[in-house]
Amino acid sequence: MKRRNLLAATAALAATPLAGPHAASPTTVRWWYHFDDPKASPAALVAAFEKANPDIRIHAESIPWGGGSDYDNRLYTTLVSGAGPDCAMVKLENLGRLMEMQALKDLGPWVDAWSGKSDIDPNIWRINTAPNGVRYYLPVQYVVLYLYVRQDWLDAVHLAPPKTFPEFLRAAQAMTEKGHWGFGLRGGPGGQDFWATFVLGGGASLTKGGLVTPAATAANAWFIDLYREWKVCPPSAPTDGFLQTINNMKAGVTGMTIHHIGSANELVAALGNRINAVPVPRGPKGEGWATFGDGSNAVFTHSRNQEAAWRWISFLSTGQNNVAFNILTGQVTVTTSGARHWTAEPERFVKATLDSLPIAKVFPAIPATAEFVSTVWPQTTQKALLGEITPAAMMQIFEKLYFG
Amino acid sequence: MARARAARLRLFFGTELPLLAILAFGLLPWFWMMLSALRPEADWTHLPIRFLPTRLTLSHVVSLLAGTSFLGNLLNSLVVALGTLVFGLALALPAAYAFSRFRFRGRRGFRVLFLVVNMFPVVLLILPLFVIFRRLSLLDTYPALILADATFALPFAVWLLTGYMETIPRDLDEAAMIDGATRLQTMRLVILPLALPGIVAVGIYLFIASWNEYLFALMLSGERVRTVTVALQMFIGENQVHWGLLTAGGALVALPVVVLFLAVQRHLVGGLTGGAVKG
Amino acid sequence: MRRLPAGGRAALTPWALLAPALLATGVVVFLPVLDALWMSLHQFVLFRPNVEPFVGLANYVTLLGDPTFWASLGRSLVWVGAGVSAQFALGFAAALLLNRRFAWRGMARALIVVPWALPSVIIGLVWTWMLDFNLGVINALLLRLGLVAHSIAWLAQPGTAMIAVILALTWQGFPFFAVTLLAGLQGIPREHYEAAAIDGAGALGSFWHVTVPGLAPVMATALLLRMIWVANSLDLIFVMTGGGPGTATETLPLYAFLKAWTGLDYGYGSALAVVLTLLLLAVVILYAARASA
Numbered sequence: 001m002k003r004r005n006l007l008a009a010t011a012a013l014a015a016t017p018l019a020g021p022h023a024a025s026p027t028t029v030r031w032w033y034h035f036d037d038p039k040a041s042p043a044a045l046v047a048a049f050e051k052a053n054p055d056i057r058i059h060a061e062s063i064p065w066g067g068g069s070d071y072d073n074r075l076y077t078t079l080v081s082g083a084g085p086d087c088a089m090v091k092l093e094n095l096g097r098l099m100e101m102q103a104l105k106d107l108g109p110w111v112d113a114w115s116g117k118s119d120i121d122p123n124i125w126r127i128n129t130a131p132n133g134v135r136y137y138l139p140v141q142y143v144v145l146y147l148y149v150r151q152d153w154l155d156a157v158h159l160a161p162p163k164t165f166p167e168f169l170r171a172a173q174a175m176t177e178k179g180h181w182g183f184g185l186r187g188g189p190g191g192q193d194f195w196a197t198f199v200l201g202g203g204a205s206l207t208k209g210g211l212v213t214p215a216a217t218a219a220n221a222w223f224i225d226l227y228r229e230w231k232v233c234p235p236s237a238p239t240d241g242f243l244q245t246i247n248n249m250k251a252g253v254t255g256m257t258i259h260h261i262g263s264a265n266e267l268v269a270a271l272g273n274r275i276n277a278v279p280v281p282r283g284p285k286g287e288g289w290a291t292f293g294d295g296s297n298a299v300f301t302h303s304r305n306q307e308a309a310w311r312w313i314s315f316l317s318t319g320q321n322n323v324a325f326n327i328l329t330g331q332v333t334v335t336t337s338g339a340r341h342w343t344a345e346p347e348r349f350v351k352a353t354l355d356s357l358p359i360a361k362v363f364p365a366i367p368a369t370a371e372f373v374s375t376v377w378p379q380t381t382q383k384a385l386l387g388e389i390t391p392a393a394m395m396q397i398f399e400k401l402y403f404g
Numbered sequence: 405m406a407r408a409r410a411a412r413l414r415l416f417f418g419t420e421l422p423l424l425a426i427l428a429f430g431l432l433p434w435f436w437m438m439l440s441a442l443r444p445e446a447d448w449t450h451l452p453i454r455f456l457p458t459r460l461t462l463s464h465v466v467s468l469l470a471g472t473s474f475l476g477n478l479l480n481s482l483v484v485a486l487g488t489l490v491f492g493l494a495l496a497l498p499a500a501y502a503f504s505r506f507r508f509r510g511r512r513g514f515r516v517l518f519l520v521v522n523m524f525p526v527v528l529l530i531l532p533l534f535v536i537f538r539r540l541s542l543l544d545t546y547p548a549l550i551l552a553d554a555t556f557a558l559p560f561a562v563w564l565l566t567g568y569m570e571t572i573p574r575d576l577d578e579a580a581m582i583d584g585a586t587r588l589q590t591m592r593l594v595i596l597p598l599a600l601p602g603i604v605a606v607g608i609y610l611f612i613a614s615w616n617e618y619l620f621a622l623m624l625s626g627e628r629v630r631t632v633t634v635a636l637q638m639f640i641g642e643n644q645v646h647w648g649l650l651t652a653g654g655a656l657v658a659l660p661v662v663v664l665f666l667a668v669q670r671h672l673v674g675g676l677t678g679g680a681v682k683g
Numbered sequence: 684m685r686r687l688p689a690g691g692r693a694a695l696t697p698w699a700l701l702a703p704a705l706l707a708t709g710v711v712v713f714l715p716v717l718d719a720l721w722m723s724l725h726q727f728v729l730f731r732p733n734v735e736p737f738v739g740l741a742n743y744v745t746l747l748g749d750p751t752f753w754a755s756l757g758r759s760l761v762w763v764g765a766g767v768s769a770q771f772a773l774g775f776a777a778a779l780l781l782n783r784r785f786a787w788r789g790m791a792r793a794l795i796v797v798p799w800a801l802p803s804v805i806i807g808l809v810w811t812w813m814l815d816f817n818l819g820v821i822n823a824l825l826l827r828l829g830l831v832a833h834s835i836a837w838l839a840q841p842g843t844a845m846i847a848v849i850l851a852l853t854w855q856g857f858p859f860f861a862v863t864l865l866a867g868l869q870g871i872p873r874e875h876y877e878a879a880a881i882d883g884a885g886a887l888g889s890f891w892h893v894t895v896p897g898l899a900p901v902m903a904t905a906l907l908l909r910m911i912w913v914a915n916s917l918d919l920i921f922v923m924t925g926g927g928p929g930t931a932t933e934t935l936p937l938y939a940f941l942k943a944w945t946g947l948d949y950g951y952g953s954a955l956a957v958v959l960t961l962l963l964l965a966v967v968i969l970y971a972a973r974a975s976a
Contacts, residue, residue: 036641038649039471061627064637069945070622076947077623080732081535083543097730097947143643187839189925236816236836238928239844243645244815250449253817262643270449330644367730374945383929386841415785423780423791426773433854434797436820437809453823495704502700514701516967521712523911523963525956527940528722529715531729531949536714555711558704560908564863567904571870587696605866608796609859616802618918633802640804654805661800666793672862673782673869 028057029309031297032075032088034065036262040328049315056308061085067189068093069374079103079300086303087313090137092294093373095130095365104136105299110310111135116318119335123357127292131365137296140317141331143260144356145193145291148267150175150255151276161278165202165222168256168281172232175255183226184254185233187385188241192377193291194258196363197280198223201289204395206364211399212392219283221391224384238385249275260293262330264349277352279359288359295331368402376401434658441465441651448647464648465656474653477635480546481615482660484631487550488614489607492561495554496606500565501591505577515563522559530623537624544626552624553614560613561606568602569595604671608664615661632657719953727950735950742954751930751938752955756962759934762849763914769853770913771906774860779894781861782868792865799858807922810851814838838924841931848920848932855919856912860905867901868894907970911963935959 033042046058065071072094078084079101090098098104111117120139128137149161153175162168172182186194200206202223204216227233234240234248246263248254250270258280267275282288297313299306316325323338332353333339342350363369376397384394440448441464443457468474502508503515533552534543542548572595580590596603621631636653639646723742727735746752781792798806813820814837822834837847875897879889895902917937920926926933926941933941936959943952 034642036644038473038635038638038646039467062638064622064634065640065642066622066637067640068642070637073944073947074623076729077531077534080531080729081538083534083538101730101732188927234816234836235834236839238836238839239924240839242643247449247815248817251451251818253451260643266644270446371946375941378925378927379930379933382927386928388929415783419780419783419785422776426777426780427791427794429773430795430798430854430858433809433813434801436813437805440812449818451817453818453820455820455823495707498700499704502697506697506700508694508697511697512971514705516964516971518704518708519908519911519967520960520964521708521716523915523960523967524712524716524719525915525936525939525959527944528719528949528953528956529712532715532718533711536710551707551711555707558708560912562704563904563908564901567901568866568870570900571867601866601869605863608862612796612799615800618802618804633804636802637804640808650805650808654801654809657802657805658797658800661796662793665796666789669789669792672792672866 027055027305027308028059029087029305029312030059030061030085031309031312032061032063032085034063034071034089035329036065037328037330042325042328045316045321045324048321049312052315053308053311056311058312072370076101079302082302084300084302086305087297087299087309089140090296090298092128092137092292092296092362092365093369095137096367097370098298099130099132099136099365100367103300103302105301105303105306106134106136107138107299107310108135110314111138114314116314116335119319119337120317121334121336121357123360124334127360127362128294128296137294137298138313138317139294139296139334140313140322141295141326141329142334143262143293143331144353144360145197145258145260145280145293146277146352146356147280148249148257148259148263149276149278150249150252150271150274152274153255161276162281163278164281165198165283169226169230169232172226172256173230176232180253180255181234181248182232182255184240184245184248184257185227185237186240186242186245186257187227187238187378187382188244189374189378190242191381192363192373195223195377195381196289196291196361197258198226198283200361201280201287201359202283203285203287206402208403209399211395211402217392217395220395224391224394227385228387238382261332261345261349261353264345265330268346277349279352279356282359289361290356290359292360292362293331294362295329364402366402372398372401434655437651438655441648441655445648464652468649468652468656472635472638472649473630474632474635474649474656477630477632478657478660480629481632483546484549484553484621484629485611485614487546488553488557489611491550492554492557492610493603493607495558496561496565496610497596497603499558499562500569501595503562503566504569505574505595515566518559518562522556526556526619530619533620534623543624544628546629548624549614549617549620549629549631552620553617554610556620557610557613561610564606564609565599565602568599568605572598601672604668608668611664612661615657720957722949723951723953723957725950727948727953729947729949738950742951743958745951746954746958751933752935752958754930755933755935755938758845758932759914759936761845762852762920762934763910765849766852766856766913767906767910769849770856770909771860773853773857775864775902777857777861778864778868781865795861796858798854799856799862801855803855803916803918804922806851806855807919810847810854810919811838811923814847839928841928844924844928844932848923851919851923852913852916856909859909863901863905864898867898867905870901871897903970903974907967910966914959914963 042060046060049058050056063071063074075084075088124139124142128139130136154161154171157174159171159174162171175182199219202219204211204219210216227237234253236244245257246259249257249267280288280290297316299309303309315321317334319335319337322333322335326333327344333342380394380397383389384391439457442460444459444461447454447457503511537543537548577590577594580594585593616633618633621634636650639649724737724739725735726738777795781788816822816834816836825831826834835843837843871893875893876889879893884892915936917934917940920932920934920937924932926937939952939955939959942948942955
């Protein structure tokens with residue numbers, strides 16, 4: 001970090017005392033988290049942990065999510081300047097970046113010696129292991145994206161929830177009429193999960209050349225045509241984000257959309273039994289892609305309290321603690337023991353989540369993914385939806401980003 | 405009678421009605437937000453749109469005030485914004501006086517330099533600023549936010565104040581000094597009262613600049629001095645947008661500024677022609 | 684500085700008055716700006732803190748050949764031109780009206796600041812909500828008044844998206860002009876209006892010959908400052924469209940922001956920021972040259 005010297009020197013000139021935050025007690029663990037509900041507090045979990053571990057104090061700090069980039073920048077800035085927390089909630093889309101920063105502690109030895117290891121589903125361990133085989137992330141919550149459907153609308157047109165792409169298109173067309181659209185497509189940030197279901201789950205793959213094969217290009221053209229050709233999505237779809245797609249479902253404007261169990265209670269409050277969920281449809285060869293929405297904790301290499309931090313995060317991923325944690329976050333427990341008696345959401349949504357696990361996938365943990373998700377995907381897809389570029393050109397842009 | 409009636413009509417059509425139109429543009433979105441905060445949740449996604457709520461509810465406001473740290477954050481914002489106002493004026497007034505009353509080498513260059521630093525997009529300064537403030541042990545303190553907010557608003561404050569001070573005829577302070585007043589006395593007794601409308605306008609500018617600031621508050625403060633802009637951002641989660649909390653908070657967050665402005669608006673008019681327009 | 688002394692000490696007085704402001708600006712702004720300048724000469728990506736080679740002007744060379752840079756510069760011109768003029772026109776009208784005498788003007792003056800007193804994220808969300816295709820009150824009103832036949836997807840079409848963000852910007856910014864110009868109006872001596880009235884000038888005449896010239900210095904400063912502010916502001920666009928659809932509302936500072944904040948490419952982001960600053964500096968120098976002429 002040579003370049004920092006200029007600033008460090010000038011700052012030192014202006015500086016007076018040099019008391020760092022590390023002057024605090026060596027057994028205080030600083031942990032950063034973000035919960036969707038500002039009223040939710042981890043205080044009870046902290047108290048239970050401190051009671052069981054009197055030698056450790058937990059300083060839990062909520063950091064604004066800000067679409068992800070606010071949380072990430074706060075984290076990276078503090079990590080780069082050595083003022084970061086000991087451990088924090090992290091997501092797989094940032095694994096590649098954090099690995100490049102060499103900011104992550106290898107949790108492998110601790111995980112292998114940990115009694116809670118076997119209580120976490122092997123699928124979840126598989127997804128949360130880094131490409132180099134190391135375990136940097138300890139899973140603490142998850143969701144799998146599935147398809148929300150208006151069961152009453154489907155019943156009215158005598159169709160079952162779609163399992164394949166042609167069935168999906170037929171259902172979407174049948175539900176589209178004046179003021180109603182079959183599919184609430186999300187072209188704004190976060191929409192890459194919709195795209196992945198139909199394009200990565202329909203013939204394209206995130207390997208060199210895999211995004212520009214004829215099958216990949218055809219799958220993408222089909223995806224864009226949902227909006228352009230068959231018009232089964234609202235005209236506002238290119239910039240619709242999470243709020244708009246869910247509101248459109250609640251308002252009875254759209255018949256299907258893709259999201260996870262985090263919106264189940266909200267949708268049931270608005271629609272009752274009329275809302276149902278099933279795994280997303282699968283591609284022509286039976287492949288499929290249901291984006292795995294991960295949530296983990298990581299310990300940072302600069303921390304002086306790594307062992308204490310591990311004790312805290314492993315506490316959060318254990319049995320009933322993890323159940324309590326996920327009631328706070330509105331996601332699903334990663335423990336098999338906890339999932340058996342899960343009652344936070346109606347059963348059909350839990351079933352759709354578990355049924356989706358076999359096709360649960362994530363974007364590769366390399367730095368390009370973060371850029372793909374935050375800017376390249378929305379900008380490029382919106383241009384294709386507006387007809388400014390062709391679906392084939394869209395795939396070439398993605399290929400170039402990922403594989404140069 | 406008829407003349408008075410004609411004058412009243414002219415006032416209404418020439419002044420009050422156009423102003424009402426401008427105020428409607430300025431206030432209706434705010435009212436709509438307030439109305440959203442007072443509606444039951446089901447109203448937000450009801451089609452066709454309900455212009456009037458089915459019933460009024462305080463549940464979102466109660467949940468905001470009792471269930472979140474919003475009130476404490478509002479207080480933090482108030483401390484930081486008032487601190488910015490005082491500290492900013494303390495720095496800007498002498499500087500503006502120097503620019504408007506002295507001719508010295510480098511005057512124009514320094515004025516431009518002042519402005520130039522303000523032009524630099526803040527997002528690219530946040531990383532070095534974080535390092536400096538950490539060195540100064542200022543992270544997560546009121547002084548950090550006050551110092552950052554006031555300094556970044558300073559160029560605007562200095563330029564605006566200089567502009568207002570330049571409209572005050574120079575013979576007034578020369579006369580005061582011939583009468584034996586010192587520089588400081590001249591500034592206090594002649595310039596400050598005459599520049600009061602400008603000072604009030606700049607004070608409001610400083611207050612609002614700090615009131616709405618997000619990036620510094622996000623990066624330089626933690627939970628201890630979290631301001632209201634950051635608190636509002638906390639209502640937008642990864643998978644959930646707390647519309648009730650956001651609209652209730654958005655409606656409330658403007659109120660302290662309105663109250664402040666109501667208290668000082670009399671001083672916004674005054675100065676040279678005070679007698680003529682004071683109402 | 685007891686009395687107005689002659690010679691050396693008098694020359695120091697302005698510097699003494701400027702010292703606190705210069706010191707604060709030096710530490711809080713100038714040092715970080717220098718650092719950002721230095722950053723722009725490196726290939727500096729935040730998540731590669733150990734690999735940051737000095738690349739000289741390479742970032743600037745890339746920038747000149749970057750079509751996104753030129754396109755975002757063009758959109759910035761539209762954003763600043765339309766946004767500042769609309770804010771100014773509305774704010775000036777409000778200032779003139781608020782300067783008149785009527786019963787409820789104290790309340791009117793206080794209420795006019797409401798849009799300005801709201802954080803950008805709230806403004807962005809509320810306008811997005813009001814402009815919503817299905818649930819937005821604006822489409823509902825236009826439909827009810829028969830002004831449109833179908834709802835308009837304001838934020839999903841390039842042309843209307845730009846109009847929408849400029850509308851929200853105008854809403855946010857016009858109170859700034861209302862307040863600063865209202866304060867400026869107080870500096871125009873009343874005798875000037877009386878003299879104009881004696882010369883037989885009507886309302887329009889005294890507006891053109893007294894108000895406009897009397898307000899000109901404050902007006903010019905306020906316009907210049909607001910232009911700089913608007914040219915740098917990006918949070919409304921970021922919240923409402925994220926620069927989309929496609930890149931239809933991506934202005935230069937938003938491009939720099941996305942590069943740095945979400946792309947973590949602080950080297951290139953800094954280069955973009957430096958160029959934006961130089962362009963604004965040119966405007967200020969032109970302004971200063973004209974003002975002193």
